[in-house]
Amino acid sequence: MTTTIKRRDAGVSLFHALSDVTRLEIMERLKEGEQCVCDLTDALKTGQSRLSFHLKVLKDAGLITDRPEGRWTYYALNREGLEELEAVVQALRGSRPRVGSSSRCR
């Protein structure tokens, strides 16, 4: 199915975006609510360039949104992205946990 493939690709980029400690920390911080980059550099004690890189990865995956305002840019969790993530994860659960379905090894 095309939709299966699409979900697979979406899965890859979602999972990849979350497969990094720094990015998971960012997500945890954003659970507290919208934050600007300077909040995050303080909180995570890391360089601005590095943070910007990771924020971009999360944003490209659709997991967070940015809202530039004046000199600052505010980042927040993206509910849609998280819902898609949940959908992908749900799809991983074996629909039929059939036992002994293995076929041709004799």
Add this chain to the structure above:
Amino acid sequence: MTTTIKRRDAGVSLFHALSDVTRLEIMERLKEGEQCVCDLTDALKTGQSRLSFHLKVLKDAGLITDRPEGRWTYYALNREGLEELEAVVQALRGSRPRVGSSSRCR
């Protein structure tokens, strides 16, 4: 919290394990039920060494289990791993979607 850190590390390895097309394909195949490596090499039309590598990543992350029997090794989804994955994903959902909580940028 230590538990938070633990969940974060678990998250990193779970997400990393799933951040690859081949490995997602393997997971999809295993939804059909237990399969031996030869089933999978056929199905995915790929080399045995490559497959073995990816199976190991999934297994190390706790997402699948192996059951050697005779000359064959059967792989299957690991329900516990998938449940942990779901737990990690649930934990990502913002508990409080507070708006305007951003603090110190003036």
Add this chain to the structure above:
DNA sequence: TGTACGGATCAACGAATGTTGATTACTCAT
């Protein structure tokens, strides 16, 4: 016991990722 098969492991290589520091662009206050 020997040989054929399934599968894990290893070394070597190339590709993709993450890090760092410098530069750039934009906004605000003076």
Add this chain to the structure above:
DNA sequence: ATGAGTAATCAACATTCGTTGATCCGTACA
């Protein structure tokens, strides 16, 4: 207009990850 502050982008480099082919190990069957 100038200078200071915020954040994105870039180039260079280091590290990690995935691929491939060879080799090794264990099991089964002659």
